[in-house]
Amino acid sequence: MKIAVIPGDGIGPEVIDQAVRTLHEVAPAIETSYFDLGARNYRATGRLLDRETLHEIRQHDAILLGAIGDPTVPAGTLERGILLEMRFALDHHINLRPTKTMPGAPRVLAGDANLDLLVVREGTEGPYTGNGGALRVGTPYEVATEVSVNTRFGVDRLLREAFERAAVRRQRVTIVHKPNVLAFAGSLWTRAADELATLYPEVEVDHMLVDAAMLHLVTNPARFDVIATDNLFGDLITDLTSALGGGVGLAASANIDGSRRNPAMFEPVHGSAPDIAGRGVADPTAAILSTALMLHHLGLSHEANTIDQAVRDHVASRGQQSCSTEEIGEQIRSRVGSESLTPPR
Amino acid sequence: MKIAVIPGDGIGPEVIDQAVRTLHEVAPAIETSYFDLGARNYRATGRLLDRETLHEIRQHDAILLGAIGDPTVPAGTLERGILLEMRFALDHHINLRPTKTMPGAPRVLAGDANLDLLVVREGTEGPYTGNGGALRVGTPYEVATEVSVNTRFGVDRLLREAFERAAVRRQRVTIVHKPNVLAFAGSLWTRAADELATLYPEVEVDHMLVDAAMLHLVTNPARFDVIATDNLFGDLITDLTSALGGGVGLAASANIDGSRRNPAMFEPVHGSAPDIAGRGVADPTAAILSTALMLHHLGLSHEANTIDQAVRDHVASRGQQSCSTEEIGEQIRSRVGSESLTPPR
Ligand SMILES: CC(C)[C@H](C(=O)O)[C@@H](O)C(=O)O
Ligand SMILES: CC(C)[C@H](C(=O)O)[C@@H](O)C(=O)O
Numbered sequence A, B: 001m002k003i004a005v006i007p008g009d010g011i012g013p014e015v016i017d018q019a020v021r022t023l024h025e026v027a028p029a030i031e032t033s034y035f036d037l038g039a040r041n042y043r044a045t046g047r048l049l050d051r052e053t054l055h056e057i058r059q060h061d062a063i064l065l066g067a068i069g070d071p072t073v074p075a076g077t078l079e080r081g082i083l084l085e086m087r088f089a090l091d092h093h094i095n096l097r098p099t100k101t102m103p104g105a106p107r108v109l110a111g112d113a114n115l116d117l118l119v120v121r122e123g124t125e126g127p128y129t130g131n132g133g134a135l136r137v138g139t140p141y142e143v144a145t146e147v148s149v150n151t152r153f154g155v156d157r158l159l160r161e162a163f164e165r166a167a168v169r170r171q172r173v174t175i176v177h178k179p180n181v182l183a184f185a186g187s188l189w190t191r192a193a194d195e196l197a198t199l200y201p202e203v204e205v206d207h208m209l210v211d212a213a214m215l216h217l218v219t220n221p222a223r224f225d226v227i228a229t230d231n232l233f234g235d236l237i238t239d240l241t242s243a244l245g246g247g248v249g250l251a252a253s254a255n256i257d258g259s260r261r262n263p264a265m266f267e268p269v270h271g272s273a274p275d276i277a278g279r280g281v282a283d284p285t286a287a288i289l290s291t292a293l294m295l296h297h298l299g300l301s302h303e304a305n306t307i308d309q310a311v312r313d314h315v316a317s318r319g320q321q322s323c324s325t326e327e328i329g330e331q332i333r334s335r336v337g338s339e340s341l342t343p344p345r
Helices: A012-026 A039-045 A051-058 A077-089 A152-167 A183-197 A210-219 A231-244 A285-297 A301-318 A325-341 B012-026 B039-045 B051-058 B077-089 B152-167 B183-197 B210-219 B231-244 B285-297 B301-318 B325-341
Strands: A002-008 A031-034 A062-067 A094-100 A116-122 A132-135 A143-151 A172-177 A204-209 A226-229 A252-256 A264-268 B002-008 B031-034 B062-067 B094-100 B116-122 B132-135 B143-151 B172-177 B204-209 B226-229 B252-256 B264-268
Touching: A002 A012, A012 A062, A012 A285, A012 A301, A012 A325, A039 A077, A051 A077, A062 A077, A062 A285, A094 A152, A094 A231, A116 A152, A116 A231, A132 B183, A143 A152, A143 A183, A143 B183, A152 A172, A152 A183, A152 A226, A172 A183, A172 A210, A172 A231, A183 A204, A183 B132, A183 B143, A204 A210, A210 A231, A210 B231, A226 A231, A231 B210, A252 A285, A264 A285, A285 A301, A285 A325, A301 A325, B002 B012, B002 B051, B012 B062, B012 B285, B012 B301, B012 B325, B039 B077, B051 B077, B062 B077, B062 B285, B094 B152, B094 B231, B116 B152, B116 B231, B143 B152, B143 B183, B152 B172, B152 B183, B152 B226, B172 B183, B172 B210, B172 B231, B183 B204, B204 B210, B210 B231, B226 B231, B252 B285, B264 B285, B285 B301, B285 B325, B301 B325
Parallel strands: A002 A031, A002 A062, A062 A264, A116 A226, A172 A204, A172 A226, B002 B031, B002 B062, B062 B264, B116 B226, B172 B204, B172 B226
Antiparallel strands: A094 A116, A094 A252, A132 A143, A143 B143, A252 A264, B094 B116, B094 B252, B132 B143, B252 B264
């Protein structure tokens, strides 16, 4: 197995270092090749993600990414030129973002609200297509548009994944959109979901307005199992669910081409956090959990479970004291070592 | 002073009844005329909001609206045909949605996070313009688009309002958008804010990605004073801030034409809640607080403050027991009576 590793910007390299070392602890045979993409490379060469690099990356079984984004580069240049470019070029239409409250993790909600949900976010359509434009820029008459593009093909394949995932979870899919205002796209999502639902009689489907979802996520998050939603709504919802589920420090994600023609990409939900970069204080847990998602995807479930369990045990024991990136990585790895000795459950 | 009252659908008439009675308690001279818009009228006449009705409504000093939306009518028909139609026809480009935690109100966040913020949401642009379309509807090749339209004119006038409001609050505006992905619209918002900021040197401006805002709102809501944002982001953010600030039962809003050529419209943030309609259990507090926002807007600050204070006192004393719509209205009105006797502070 060969993994393409893209440490990226800011805290990316710091958390990826811990993630790769943890990965090698459970799966020493996995090979890694590193790709220098991000602000440093862009400043040095003017390149974002070129054809050759993309071609090389494609030869791997999966991609592990740290974070992309740097304040010294015009806003969005790296995000669009590297991260979104990769998601689109590799047809990562399925973006999986699970949240499961871990004992010991910080809680932002009062009461004992536990989250155990999976957001299935569309990754290649919606307002993310770069389809838009601007007229009379810089004048008082400037007009700027952004076009959300939605296709039955794209919505169907995303929803199918959501139903499949729900079927092996708690059999409930909540379709989150805004059909009362976004009438064209919303109607497409609603019809596609209702038609697909007939093929999954065991899965309960409900439709929820995205604004109402904000409210239900903080007042009754336990009502959600699988949330299927569009690219932009999914972006907002998953920052919220990450925060509610213990913080972005614990939130991992997978970008998948459902046809499996292209390698999937695994990354923490958090960004490059330039404010704390280089200080060795970033929490590498989300990056480490992203390797577990990757191992699951590659069929190495025992190895994946070992990491998951080590992280849960670590989080349960870590209390309030703040540890360095290295210390957290070490502590998780020491648990991986002992977990590995116990037979698979 | 003449107020156009639109009770609307679901719990709308129930909460508006309490709101109007409270309004008359503090300002008996205000005249009200009722407009029957919503599902009942639509089913009976096939009409949404016609020219003549709109013309009559325009002759008033303000509009008080309950809620629009009914499950027996195709999704969005009433919302777009009446509510959004009114916001657009009356150029309600400023949508104000304040949240201030009240002692005694339910808390969803752990810790003692208090919110005291004002969302200044744009009301006539963004993805709400109805600009979009669909091709090959009902086939596997369906394509649906939604266009977000943003103008320098529209963004400028919204931001100016946000800066003005911040100047008399805690002097801080957070511009919330997604320029790293929505490059055209995001760049317009960013430039407009940065240029306007030079005219308000006393106001601190920061730019925040909308996804990050979701996170900060639940982890550190006290950092926000005024949030300026687009129509759709504002829709999502304000359901979240309502929930965090004590629930939609307490969230009031104002839709304003900044030029004052058209009457402003005041409405609770909550919807028509068909599930509990007709049972007399809806909380009328948000509708009552909407009348206070209306009185403030009409320059009747003493009357407005009387209602605000009565609501705060009531919320502080109401505890966990659930009261009927009528009881809550009565209890607030009895406090309005005694508040009115004390001289203005
Ligand atoms: C960095 C940005 C382009 C990205 C997105 O909007 O998808 C990020 O917020 C995420 O959620 O992965
Ligand atoms: C009912 C709907 C059209 C409306 C909106 O999206 O603006 C509502 O959610 C609101 O926030 O006032």
